[in-house]
Amino acid sequence: MQDIPQTSEAPVASTSKISAKGVQVYYGDNHAIKDVDVEIEDKTVTAFIGPSGCGKSTFLRCINRMNDTIDICRVQGQILIDGEDIYDPAVDPVQLRAKVGMVFQKPNPFPKSIYDNVAYGPRIHGLARNKAELDEIVEKALRRGAIWNEVKDRLQAPGTGLSGGQQQRLCIARAIATEPEVLLMDEPCSALDPIATAQVEELIDELRQNYSVVIVTHSMQQAARVSQRTAFFHLGNLVEFGDTDKIFTTPEDPRTESYITGRIG
Amino acid sequence: MTHTSLLKQDARTAKRNRAETRFQAYGLIAIGIGMLMLMVLLTTIVSRGTGAFQQTFLTLDVTLAAAKLDKKGERNIEDIKKVSTFGYKPLLVDAFEALVESGAVQSDLKPKDMAGILSKGAEAQMRDAVLADPTLIGQTVSFDFLASGRVDGYLKDRVTRESIVNDKNISSEQLDLVDQMRDAGVLGKKFNIAFITGSDSSDARPEAAGMGVSMVGSLMMMLVVLALALPIGVAASIYLEEFAPKNWITDIIEVNISNLAAVPSIVFGILGLAVFINYMHLPNSAPLVGGLVLTLMTLPTIIISTRASLKSVPPSIRDAALGVGASKMQSVFHHVLPLAAPGILTGTIIGLAQALGETAPLLLIGMVGFIASNGPETITEGLMNPNSAMPAQIYEWAKRADPAFYERAWGGIIILLVFLITMNFIAVMLRRRFERRW
Numbered sequence: 001m002q003d004i005p006q007t008s009e010a011p012v013a014s015t016s017k018i019s020a021k022g023v024q025v026y027y028g029d030n031h032a033i034k035d036v037d038v039e040i041e042d043k044t045v046t047a048f049i050g051p052s053g054c055g056k057s058t059f060l061r062c063i064n065r066m067n068d069t070i071d072i073c074r075v076q077g078q079i080l081i082d083g084e085d086i087y088d089p090a091v092d093p094v095q096l097r098a099k100v101g102m103v104f105q106k107p108n109p110f111p112k113s114i115y116d117n118v119a120y121g122p123r124i125h126g127l128a129r130n131k132a133e134l135d136e137i138v139e140k141a142l143r144r145g146a147i148w149n150e151v152k153d154r155l156q157a158p159g160t161g162l163s164g165g166q167q168q169r170l171c172i173a174r175a176i177a178t179e180p181e182v183l184l185m186d187e188p189c190s191a192l193d194p195i196a197t198a199q200v201e202e203l204i205d206e207l208r209q210n211y212s213v214v215i216v217t218h219s220m221q222q223a224a225r226v227s228q229r230t231a232f233f234h235l236g237n238l239v240e241f242g243d244t245d246k247i248f249t250t251p252e253d254p255r256t257e258s259y260i261t262g263r264i265g
Numbered sequence: 266m267t268h269t270s271l272l273k274q275d276a277r278t279a280k281r282n283r284a285e286t287r288f289q290a291y292g293l294i295a296i297g298i299g300m301l302m303l304m305v306l307l308t309t310i311v312s313r314g315t316g317a318f319q320q321t322f323l324t325l326d327v328t329l330a331a332a333k334l335d336k337k338g339e340r341n342i343e344d345i346k347k348v349s350t351f352g353y354k355p356l357l358v359d360a361f362e363a364l365v366e367s368g369a370v371q372s373d374l375k376p377k378d379m380a381g382i383l384s385k386g387a388e389a390q391m392r393d394a395v396l397a398d399p400t401l402i403g404q405t406v407s408f409d410f411l412a413s414g415r416v417d418g419y420l421k422d423r424v425t426r427e428s429i430v431n432d433k434n435i436s437s438e439q440l441d442l443v444d445q446m447r448d449a450g451v452l453g454k455k456f457n458i459a460f461i462t463g464s465d466s467s468d469a470r471p472e473a474a475g476m477g478v479s480m481v482g483s484l485m486m487m488l489v490v491l492a493l494a495l496p497i498g499v500a501a502s503i504y505l506e507e508f509a510p511k512n513w514i515t516d517i518i519e520v521n522i523s524n525l526a527a528v529p530s531i532v533f534g535i536l537g538l539a540v541f542i543n544y545m546h547l548p549n550s551a552p553l554v555g556g557l558v559l560t561l562m563t564l565p566t567i568i569i570s571t572r573a574s575l576k577s578v579p580p581s582i583r584d585a586a587l588g589v590g591a592s593k594m595q596s597v598f599h600h601v602l603p604l605a606a607p608g609i610l611t612g613t614i615i616g617l618a619q620a621l622g623e624t625a626p627l628l629l630i631g632m633v634g635f636i637a638s639n640g641p642e643t644i645t646e647g648l649m650n651p652n653s654a655m656p657a658q659i660y661e662w663a664k665r666a667d668p669a670f671y672e673r674a675w676g677g678i679i680i681l682l683v684f685l686i687t688m689n690f691i692a693v694m695l696r697r698r699f700e701r702r703w
Binding site for chain 2: 064066069071094095097098099101102103104106108109110111120121124125171174175177178
């Protein structure tokens with residue numbers, strides 16, 4: 001879409017953490033993302049909403065190049081993080097993913113102990129020089145993941161033995177243990193019950209102080225609750241992007257309005 | 266619409282229920298037939314094979330006369346060695362003569378013929394004992410000699426007085442003697458460990474044949490297979506499954522691996538003959554060559570099962586590892602491979618068990634028909650010296666004329682089956698032990 005209605009004034013390039021310009025994604029012959037421009041600010045929660053198959057998850061996975069693992073997927077255009085093009089041939093996707101953490105739709109702890117789940121990232125990135133430092137990192141990550149109090153007495157128990165909500169918070173702790181700058185969350189609450197969802201949402205709000213968080217969600221209420229900025233995707237197009245309050249109260253595009261009011265999607 | 270009662274089955278439901286009952290009956294019948302076949306197989310093997318684990322022994326006191334064994338009387342080991350097994354023959358004759366004189370047995374047979382009820386290996390047994398301990402010379406020593414194959418058959422009801430009418434190896438008088446000795450308690454069946462640990466023997470001494478050396482041959486081959494097929498197979502699978510791009514080349518490779526699994530094993534045998542023996546000049550009949558051939562045969566099995574277990578690891582685990590910034594290789598080696606390990610191990614053990622029972626390729630590289638008389642001393646010898654293998658040994662015995670070997674073939678099958686069942690059991694245990702749920 002050529003002209004995307006901006007509900008607020010265009011953000012200044014210097015304040016944006018992630019800046020996407022003309023991003024196109026193809027799955028084989030299928031044009032999944034069409035010419036998306038988006039500016040994601042630091043220390044903000046940005047929500048991507050839209051009906052199923054609209055490309056919001058695909059776009060999210062472009063930001064840490066998880067789409068590279070899919071053979072038939074091609075990405076065109078530019079995505080800049082701190083002004084650096086992450087699709088530059090010089091960029092190693094592995095290094096990028098250490099900087100851009102990800103939490104997935106289904107909680108996917110490693111079938112190892114809770115401790116090893118969180119310690120894995122710091123270990124492979126050499127963030128700790130000794131056991132004491134590693135312990136500290138693990139504790140800090142679990143505290144920030146708001147799960148420390150529940151698991152501190154059973155760090156050696158398997159991560160897969162936790163409840164769904166606990167597993168997802170463990171996965172969030174695992175993602176933040178490597179000290180990323182951006183945290184991508186792909187429908188992190190879709191497999192959780194309302195109580196676990198509330199806990200994770202609360203956690204997302206706290207994470208905003210340190211990270212730039214991008215969350216894909218199916219729940220508009222969730223987008224409204226946790227995000228400051230919202231982007232509405234439809235059929236691979238970024239239809240509307242702006243302050244969450246604005247999008248949910250006075251959307252400019254009729255498609256956004258239809259979706260929010262429940263007529264499409 | 267008429268009202269129908271739920272308490273009464275309508276025609277359609279009744280028909281469907283009958284069909285279901287019938288189908289379940291077919292299933293039970295099928296299982297029943299399978300179980301019956303298995304029972305028949307197992308009872309046949311056990312009833313025919315257990316005899317091989319028992320052998321007839323004759324306890325006899327032999328005076329190791331110094332006059333015959335060490336004429337110089339110096340107890341010089343070199344002098345003692347000069348006396349061949351032929352020189353021990355008179356001692357046996359003397360022992361039987363003494364037995365008759367003592368009145369323990371009555372027989373009109375010449376003592377020389379009496380000795381005919383013993384295995385032809387009896388002299389060698391005495392000689393080995395004397396060479397191991399020369400101080401025995403001059404003493405009277407009690408030996409447990411193997412009885413000849415015919416006598417053993419007589420005690421096992423395989424040989425009867427009718428069946429030996431035209432038999433030059435044994436006479437009715439000799440059997441009378443056997444009866445007397447059995448009644449006296451000096452001759453009887455005992456558990457024969459030599460059948461499990463011993464080596465094969467020549468046609469004339471079925472009573473002395475054992476599986477031991479061919480077991481070593483099989484073991485050596487399995488070592489070669491394990492050392493080659495496991496790393497090669499796992500490396501190939503990991504590459505194909507996790508790293509290789511999906512294009513027509515990998516498709517062709519994939520199809521061909523599946524094809525390779527279906528190639529008859531004898532084809533691998535002739536390949537081994539052409540490449541390993543004729544071209545690379547590796548020794549004939551060597552377990553090393555056998556192992557290489559079986560490696561070729563086992564590789565597809567291991568690759569297919571390894572790929573299946575890699576595939577069964579949920580993609581979310583790979584995503585999780587990549588998501589925290591692990592490289593592709595780290596995600597495979599830290600997470601995917603440990604989760605796939607039980608499946609890989611199971612596949613490997615099944616592949617090994619298959620290779621262990623394989624006979625056809627061994628035919629072509631000369632491991633069948635070879636009589637392995639002495640076990641290897643070192644690992645290198647074990648790999649390079651000609652040897653046989655368990656299934657080849659069984660085949661070898663089964664085709665010999667003397668029925669005494671036939672019994673040993675069944676006994677060999679029991680040993681082979683014990684190995685296979687143990688390996689499969691280990692595979693099942695490993696899978697149970699390490700299986701994870703997510």
